[in-house]
Amino acid sequence: MEIRCPDGGDGGRKKEFPATHEEIHPTAILSVVANLTPWSDHNQSPRNMYQCQMAKQTMGFCGQALKYRTDVKAFHLQTPQSPIVRTATYKKYHMDEFPSGTNAIVAVLSYTGYDMEDAMILNKSAVDRGMFRGDIFQTECIDLSAKRTENVPEIFAKSPLSRDTDNVIDSDGLPRVGETVVPYEQYYSIYNTLTGAIRPVRLKGTEPAAIDYVALNGTN
Known part of the structure; x- marks a missing residue:
C-alpha cells in the first residue's frame, strides 16, 4: 500500500511505485461548496455560511448537455468565467467544467447611498454589453x-x-x-x-x- 500525503506530495516516492491511497485532508470535514471559498480561515464563521448559501443559489453552467435536456426550468449563465483566486478543491473537482460566476471589478466607496447594506450600483454600459446576462430554459x-x-x-x-x-x-x-x-x-x-x-x-x-x-x- 502506497499512501500519498494529504497535501498532494509524494514524499520522494519513485515512479515505479505510484500511490494507491491518499490521506484525508483536514478540509474534508467541510462540504464541497465550503471548500471553494478562498481564505475561509480569515473570515468569520457566519460569513462562510452565507457564502455557502449564496454559492448554491448562483446562476452558472448547470450541464454540458443542455441542448438535449428537458428540465422543467434551468438557468444558464451566458458568459461564465473561471475565478481569479481558487482553492485546491476547485481544481480537484474540475469545477472549471461547470463555472458558476463572473469576475467583476468592485469599488468599495461611499457614493449616493443606493449601495447601502447588501445593495450595489452596477455600471450600465457593462450590463448593456452583456455582464451577468443569463438564459432561462423552460420546457x-x-x-x-x-x-x-x-x-x-x-x-x-x-x-x-x-x-x-x-x-x-x-x-x-x-x-x-x-x-x-x-x-x-x-x-x-x-x-x-x-x-x-x-x-x-x-x-x-x-x-x-x-x-x-x-x-x-x-x-x-
Whole structure:
C-alpha cells in the first residue's frame, strides 16, 4: 500500500511505485461548496455560511448537455468565467467544467447611498454589453389527449387562411424554432378532426420567449 500525503506530495516516492491511497485532508470535514471559498480561515464563521448559501443559489453552467435536456426550468449563465483566486478543491473537482460566476471589478466607496447594506450600483454600459446576462430554459409539455373536451382526436395543424402567424407557427402547427414569441401571441394551433375548427393557443406570462427546440413524442 502506497499512501500519498494529504497535501498532494509524494514524499520522494519513485515512479515505479505510484500511490494507491491518499490521506484525508483536514478540509474534508467541510462540504464541497465550503471548500471553494478562498481564505475561509480569515473570515468569520457566519460569513462562510452565507457564502455557502449564496454559492448554491448562483446562476452558472448547470450541464454540458443542455441542448438535449428537458428540465422543467434551468438557468444558464451566458458568459461564465473561471475565478481569479481558487482553492485546491476547485481544481480537484474540475469545477472549471461547470463555472458558476463572473469576475467583476468592485469599488468599495461611499457614493449616493443606493449601495447601502447588501445593495450595489452596477455600471450600465457593462450590463448593456452583456455582464451577468443569463438564459432561462423552460420546457412546456403539450398533451393533446388531455386538452380535448370530447372523445374526438385532435392534431397539430395550421389554418391555411391565417397569414399573421407565418413567422411563429410552422406549417405543421407547431412553433417555429428560432423565432421569438411575445406574451399573448399565438405560437401553436390545434385542429379538431370532427368539426374542422382550428384553435390557436397564445403564450402566457409577461416576458417574451425564444423557441429553442421542438420534439414530438407519440404513439401514432
